[in-house]
Structure formats: structure tokens, C-alpha cells
Amino acid sequence: MTDRPAQHSAPPSVRRVLTLLVAACIVPIVLVLAVLIINFYRQEEARLVENTLNHARHVSAAADREVRSTQLALQVLASSYLLHERDLRTFHARISAVVDKLHVDSILLLDLDGRILLSTLRPYGSALPQLTDRPLLQRTRSTAMPGVSGIFTGPLVGQPIVTIAVPVIENGKVVMSLNATVTPATLQPLLFEQKFPESWRAGIVDQQFRIITRSHDMARLAGQQLPAELRQPLSRERESAFDSYTLEGKRSLFVYHRSPQTGWTAILGIPHDELTAPLQRSLFWLITLSVIALALGSTCALWLARRVTRSIQALIAPALAVGQAVPLPLPRLYFSEARELGQALQIAARDLQRARADSSESEQRLALAARAAHLGIWTRDLRQQQIWVSQAWRELFGFNAEQPITLDDLLARVHPADRQHVQRTLDSTLYGATRYDMEFRIELASGCQRWISSHGSVEFDRHQRPTLVRGVSLDITSRKQAELDLQQKQKEVTHLARVAMLGELSGALAHELNQPLTAILSNAQAAQRFLGQPAPDLAEVQEILNDIASEDQRAGAIIARLRSLFGKHDAQRQRISAQSLIDSVQHLISNDLIHQRLTLRTELCKETLTLEADPVQLQQVLLNLLMNACDAQSQQIEHSNLIVLRSARVGQTLQLSISDSGGGIPAEALEQIFTPFYTTKARGMGLGLSICRSIVDAHGGRLWAENNSHGGATFHLRLPLAEAAQP
Known part of the structure; x- marks a missing residue:
């Protein structure tokens, strides 16, 4: 009776494993896709709201810029001497000449009672009405600050306008108000500049939620107050979003931003069907393509499993041999790609052997070149916060061979006057800098100083995050000392040039000094004569002494100017x-x-x-x-x-x-x-x-x-x- 080999249970095949793996992945993937789709919808909705809110901010900011620029121009006009001299005829001509350049419809001047003194819409001297409702005028008078009104019907043009006002101040008091009027049509380009889709509704409303300008049907709606269902959510916060219906009755998502400067609110309305239609299409195609991809992946995995397994197993031995850089003969393979992979493994083994030899030679050459040039090489790992330095670098900075190096150790060696600059430069590598070059001083334990030139470059990962900084440091003390010596010689040459100039001016300066000295001598002799009299006139003597002191101060001023010009000092x-x-x-x-x-x-x-x-x-x-x-x-x-x-x-x-x-x-x-x-x-x-x-x-x-x-x-x-x- 012959012995039979022991029977062992066969391991699962790749086909069976892949089949179970695909089946096990379907349910989790479907669940993950469902979660991703829901999150995708929410993120898209939040992104659309945020983007639209940015558009509303841009509209509000553009309106603020228009108001600020108009206020600045009015403030310049309000400071005109023509107003202080009450030359209103000439002032009317001046503002009429610049009104078109200010992007406003008219400029007018009011007294504190609301009477219109002049307007660019009427010739000077024309009869002008008096304002009955003047809250902006009262606010300007009480605060002495520029302001902007809501929309109202202008008494001169009979149509909706807004007014921008600045006070005219004399002797610290408001005496008049200089105003500029703007119609809704003038402000409408602020909306068109944003290039909103035709289906959107955009507008600007004032503090009372009356329509100042609108992208659609502006001529009919300008000056009307928004309905209560729109006013109520607008009054809650400075900026937000809410669902409601447009004035045309279409359901939309409204996004708004209120300006703290003018109190105006920029409103954008996006139709709901425009928001949901792209999301629904994206949802449909995402689900469809996910199902198709899963089905195709499962089929291909099962079909390829048996064929790939044999070739993979055959390449295990050559792959293991690559690490030892010893190429092995290839076994029998079933795919051309597997044969190419096997040949690549053989080539890789030979290249690895050659690269190891070249790397060793390159490292030896680099070390030799660094020692010859007295270069200190260093590497800083930004993730691990570890620093490697060469022996030449340690000798350059005065560290011993075994001492671990940290960034604090390096900064402690830097001269206090240069430490902040070095810290900022090193920190810049954490915030996107690709390289740096700097020069600084270090203080060695012996007390002497050394100038260092340091150059570094930054390496980034695939997410553009800095990971490693490499660089070299060089002793440039001799060059720095030569530069300082050259600067000193340049200062001496400049001083010699000033001294030479003194020689050319010496005759004129001697004459200038001679005048006060002669006057001092004459006055002193006169004082002696007065004091020699039996009853000297002390008041006259006092005047003579005052003249002597004045001439002495004059001579001192001349000498001080000369000393400041020709003294040897550093530039200050x-x-x-x-x-x-x-x-x-x-x-x-x-x-x-x-x-x-x-x-x-x-x-x-x-x-x-x-x-x-x-x-x-x-x-x-x-x-x-x-x-x-x-x-x-x-x-x-x-x-x-x-x-x-x-x-x-x-x-x-x-x-x-x-x-x-x-x-x-x-x-x-x-x-x-x-x-x-x-x-x-x-x-x-x-x-x-x-x-x-x-x-x-x-x-x-x-x-x-x-x-x-x-x-x-x-x-x-x-x-x-x-x-x-x-x-």
C-alpha cells in the first residue's frame, strides 16, 4: 500500500475573492454615494448662496464707492472760497462745468431752512422751490457730516431721486448744504456691470426698503416700497438669504447685503428652477454613472483575475531580486505587459547597482567640494521638525560634533540685532516662499563675531505644502569687513570734498563773519565811552549791549552752519x-x-x-x-x-x-x-x-x-x- 500525500484545503482563488470583494463593496459604495450626493447638494446650495452673497456685496460696495467719490468731490467744492465770499453766480458756473464729470444728475445748494439757493438744472437767479421734507438736511446740520438720503420725488424734476449731501462749514458751524442728486437710471449701471443672468432680479433699496434702482421694470417700480413679505426678512440681519416671491410673482432665492455706510440694501433674486435644475441633472448622472462603473468593474475584475494571477506569481522572485540588484532569468509569462515588466525589473536591478555606485561617488565629490569651499550644508525637515547639518556647518557656527541642533540653538547664536530678520526669513518658508538668501552675524562662544551668508530652497509635496528646506551657509566675514572699510573711505572722500568746498567759500564766509565782529567792536567802544562819562546814560548802554548780543548770536549762527556742513559725522x-x-x-x-x-x-x-x-x-x-x-x-x-x-x-x-x-x-x-x-x-x-x-x-x-x-x-x-x- 503506497502512501498518498496529505490533502490540504485549497486557498480561495482570485476569481472567488474578487467576486466576494465586489459584492461586499457594492452596498457600502451605494451608501457612501448616497451620503456624498446629499452632501454635494447641500454644498452646491451653500456655494451658490455664498457666491450670490459676494455679488450682493460687490453691488453694495460699488454703490458705496459712487457715494464716497461724490461726497469727496462735493467736499472739495464746499470748501471753495466762492461760497465763503457768497459769490454764488461764479460758484454756479463752476459746479455746472463739473457736474457731468461727477456722474450725477445735478448739484444744488441749500440754506438751513431748506430753501434751494441754486441748482445746475436751472439758470442762476431762477426761482427755486423750498423743501418741505428735509430729514437729510437736518441730519447734516446736526452732525456736520456727509450723508445720503432715501429715494423721494425731486421738487425740480418731478421724478424719483436720491440725494448725497455734504455740509458747508464756516467758523466751525454748518451754514449751508451742498447736495448732488442721482436718478435711478444713473445708478442702474451698477447692476449691469455685474453681468447677472437675464433671469435674475437685482435691485438696490433705501433705508425704508423703497426701490432705488432695479435691473428689470425700473421705470415703473422706482420709488415703490417692497411688500411686507420682503421687508420683514430684510430687516432682520445685515446680510442673509431667504425664499420668497419676486414682484413679478416668481418663487426665488433672495440674497441681500446692507451697507453700513449708506444704509442701502443690495438684493439679488435667483429663480428656484434655475437653482434646482442643474443639481437634479447632476444627481441623475452621478447615480447612473456610479451604477455603470460598478457593474463594469465587477465584470472586468472577474474576467482578468485568473489571467493576472499566474503572471503576478511568476514575477515575485524577480521583484524580490531587485532589492539585491541581482537580475534573475524570467519565467514563462502569459502577457506581453508582464514580459515587459519582467524585463523592466532586470533593467531596474542593473540601474540600481549602477546608481548606488554613482551616488557614492557623487556624495564623496560633494563632501570634497564643500570642504574645499568651507561650505556648511544643512537640511531642515518641516514635518518632523528635525535639522541635519554637516561637520563643516558645525565648525562654522561653533557646535561640537555630537551636539543635537534645534532652531532655537541656531537663533541663540545669531546676533541680537539680526535675530528678528533671521526668524522672519525662516518663517517665510512655512508660508509659500520657494527660496531665500540672507546675510547675518553670529556670536561665537569666544566672543568674536562672524558674518554668514545663507541660501536655502524649499521642497513641496503634491499639495504644495512645504516639507523640506535645503541650503548652504558660507563665512563672508572677510568680504563684509572689506565692504565696511570701503564705506569708511567713501565717507572720508565725501568729507574731504566738503572741506575743499570750504576753501572756495572761505573769502565770502570771512566777509560774512567780519560784519558782526566789526559791529560788536564798534558797540563795545561806544559803551566804553558812555561809561567813561560822569553820568552815563544807562538806557543807551543797555541798547548797545543788546546790539552786541544780537551780533554775537548772528556770528554764532554763521559758525554753527559751517560746523554742521563741514563737520565729520555719519549720515543721519x-x-x-x-x-x-x-x-x-x-x-x-x-x-x-x-x-x-x-x-x-x-x-x-x-x-x-x-x-x-x-x-x-x-x-x-x-x-x-x-x-x-x-x-x-x-x-x-x-x-x-x-x-x-x-x-x-x-x-x-x-x-x-x-x-x-x-x-x-x-x-x-x-x-x-x-x-x-x-x-x-x-x-x-x-x-x-x-x-x-x-x-x-x-x-x-x-x-x-x-x-x-x-x-x-x-x-x-x-x-x-x-x-x-x-x-
Whole structure:
């Protein structure tokens, strides 16, 4: 009797398992689809309500902008001197000229009793009615603030209008009201600009829920009050949605938003059949396609199960061999795709072996290059909050080889003055920044400082969330020190240029100082004579002493100006008016102009313009340009004795122009004159204009020159105004 092999129960086939799996998935999938469909419907409805509410907000915001712009224009007109002088005829002509530009239908002026003083709808002097109902006028008078009315029938046009009013204030009191009227037709484009579907109903109502304007049948309905079934839900909240019927009797979803500025409410009505029809179609197709997909999936899974199983099992051994990078011979396979997969596994095994060798070589090269360049390499895992750094990085920042590194450890090494900037830059990688470059100082345990240049790039996952930051850090202390040394030398050159300018002005300044000193000497001698008399006149002596003190203060002011201009100090920016800057320069150069028999004429902007700048450096620029103009005038045998200094506002900048009547500048030298050591003077150093341009560039401005058509040259200096420099 022969032994038979033990019988074991056969495992379930792929076909049986897939059949049971499909059957087990049908019921849960159907339930999930049902839940998804219900949620989909609710989400679609909420999305439509939110989108429509945004449209209502846009309409309300557009109406607010129209009201605000009209109020601003009226406030400008209300401040006109013509109203304060009661020149109403001229004021009527002025507002008639601008009424079309304001997108309003008319402008009128009321006194506090409601009498219409003038209107752009009537010629000046025409008889005008008096308002009987004037709540907006009373509100404007009591609050002294601009306001807007509801819709009412205008006494001049006999049709519905709204009024926008601003107070006319004199000596702190409201004396009149300047109003602009707008018809519903003028406001209707605010609705059409949103390009709503033709089936929607859009409108704006006032504080009493009277229709100001409407997208449909506006001419008939303007000024009418909404029915109670619409007014009641509108009065509950500032913005919401509710179901009701339109004025045409069609059931719709109404979405509204009330403006806190005007009290007007923007209302949008969407027909219910337009809301539900797309959702019903989506629901039908979603269910149909889900059933079809489930049926096809089950059929295909059962048909392919037996055929796929054999090929999958045959590829298990080659797949396991890939990890060891050892290709195995392929078994017999039933599908061309399975054969291709098997060949791909063999290729993958060979590529993996080659990639491991290349990766090892690349890592060695990278480590060698980093050590040669003294680069510190680091990686920051944003998900795990872990930081890996190379040994070179640890040496750069003064960490030992075993010490774990955290972000707080890094920030603790950063110089306190740079720590906030480094923290903000690192935080930016969490909010969408793709890379960063920064320079900062660190303080080592030995007490010395080191400048670091750090560069990083951010990696994102498939949801565009930052996951990893890689970068390098480099010691740039030597370069930074060289930059600081260069800045110091530039400061010294600028100071030497000011000292050289002092030499050129020394004769005129000596004369200016001689005048108060001579007056002090004369007054002191006179005081001695009075005091030598038997009965000196003490009142006269007191006046002499007052003159001495005044002349002494004058001499002190001259010396203070010289010390501020030629003292050696760091640039310190402050707010300074253009007028005071020009006045200070005129004081310094006035006597030099007199000695050379030249006249400086100023043509200055009437507006008060303020700069954020170093006044001493700007004085140096203006003095250099004015002295160059004096030299250009004196080199001509026959020349005008006039130099012109102009100031003007150009956008958000101040432009200063200095014009002379000299020989001009050769065309080829117009740009070279700003090059260091280039000069057209016999004894010039060639640094003045170069330093001037450097100072102007440091202030964010521009300096250039051009020849005048009538002879001579003009230097233009343009600097940003203080308000333009604010962040």
C-alpha cells in the first residue's frame, strides 16, 4: 500500500475573492454615494448662496464707492472760497462745468431752512422751490457730516431721486448744504456691470426698503416700497438669504447685503428652477454613472483575475531580486505587459547597482567640494521638525560634533540685532516662499563675531505644502569687513570734498563773519565811552549791549552752519522741508554771489514739500551745483549775471533745477562729468559731481545734466518726498 500525500484545503482563488470583494463593496459604495450626493447638494446650495452673497456685496460696495467719490468731490467744492465770499453766480458756473464729470444728475445748494439757493438744472437767479421734507438736511446740520438720503420725488424734476449731501462749514458751524442728486437710471449701471443672468432680479433699496434702482421694470417700480413679505426678512440681519416671491410673482432665492455706510440694501433674486435644475441633472448622472462603473468593474475584475494571477506569481522572485540588484532569468509569462515588466525589473536591478555606485561617488565629490569651499550644508525637515547639518556647518557656527541642533540653538547664536530678520526669513518658508538668501552675524562662544551668508530652497509635496528646506551657509566675514572699510573711505572722500568746498567759500564766509565782529567792536567802544562819562546814560548802554548780543548770536549762527556742513559725522536722515534746505544753502553762498557780482533767482513751488534725508549731505550737493554754476558764468567774457534755482513737484518727488548762462557742457561729456576724477576745470579734482551723484543715489534720487537751448546748462536733482518713502 503506497502512501498518498496529505490533502490540504485549497486557498480561495482570485476569481472567488474578487467576486466576494465586489459584492461586499457594492452596498457600502451605494451608501457612501448616497451620503456624498446629499452632501454635494447641500454644498452646491451653500456655494451658490455664498457666491450670490459676494455679488450682493460687490453691488453694495460699488454703490458705496459712487457715494464716497461724490461726497469727496462735493467736499472739495464746499470748501471753495466762492461760497465763503457768497459769490454764488461764479460758484454756479463752476459746479455746472463739473457736474457731468461727477456722474450725477445735478448739484444744488441749500440754506438751513431748506430753501434751494441754486441748482445746475436751472439758470442762476431762477426761482427755486423750498423743501418741505428735509430729514437729510437736518441730519447734516446736526452732525456736520456727509450723508445720503432715501429715494423721494425731486421738487425740480418731478421724478424719483436720491440725494448725497455734504455740509458747508464756516467758523466751525454748518451754514449751508451742498447736495448732488442721482436718478435711478444713473445708478442702474451698477447692476449691469455685474453681468447677472437675464433671469435674475437685482435691485438696490433705501433705508425704508423703497426701490432705488432695479435691473428689470425700473421705470415703473422706482420709488415703490417692497411688500411686507420682503421687508420683514430684510430687516432682520445685515446680510442673509431667504425664499420668497419676486414682484413679478416668481418663487426665488433672495440674497441681500446692507451697507453700513449708506444704509442701502443690495438684493439679488435667483429663480428656484434655475437653482434646482442643474443639481437634479447632476444627481441623475452621478447615480447612473456610479451604477455603470460598478457593474463594469465587477465584470472586468472577474474576467482578468485568473489571467493576472499566474503572471503576478511568476514575477515575485524577480521583484524580490531587485532589492539585491541581482537580475534573475524570467519565467514563462502569459502577457506581453508582464514580459515587459519582467524585463523592466532586470533593467531596474542593473540601474540600481549602477546608481548606488554613482551616488557614492557623487556624495564623496560633494563632501570634497564643500570642504574645499568651507561650505556648511544643512537640511531642515518641516514635518518632523528635525535639522541635519554637516561637520563643516558645525565648525562654522561653533557646535561640537555630537551636539543635537534645534532652531532655537541656531537663533541663540545669531546676533541680537539680526535675530528678528533671521526668524522672519525662516518663517517665510512655512508660508509659500520657494527660496531665500540672507546675510547675518553670529556670536561665537569666544566672543568674536562672524558674518554668514545663507541660501536655502524649499521642497513641496503634491499639495504644495512645504516639507523640506535645503541650503548652504558660507563665512563672508572677510568680504563684509572689506565692504565696511570701503564705506569708511567713501565717507572720508565725501568729507574731504566738503572741506575743499570750504576753501572756495572761505573769502565770502570771512566777509560774512567780519560784519558782526566789526559791529560788536564798534558797540563795545561806544559803551566804553558812555561809561567813561560822569553820568552815563544807562538806557543807551543797555541798547548797545543788546546790539552786541544780537551780533554775537548772528556770528554764532554763521559758525554753527559751517560746523554742521563741514563737520565729520555719519549720515543721519531726518525730515526737512525743501524751503529750509534752500534757505540754508542761500545763507552759505550769498556773500560769494555778491563778490562775483552774480544774482541767484529762486522760482520755488508754493506747496510745502518735505524730504526724509540727511540735510548736510543735500547742502553739500546744492552748494557744489551752485558753485559750479558760478564758475561756468565767470569763465565767459560776456555772460549773464543770473543763476536760476527752481523747485517743483513731479509726482511723488521733489525736482530742483539749477540753470546758468555759461558755455554749456560738451555733448560727449554730459555723462562723463559724473565719473570720478573727470574734470573740465584747470584746478579741479573731478570728485565733486561724482560725490553728488553718490549722495543722491543713496537717497533714492536721480541727478543729471542737460544743455539749455539758449546757452548754458541745467543740472536737475530729483528726490523722493517723505510721504512717498513710507512703507
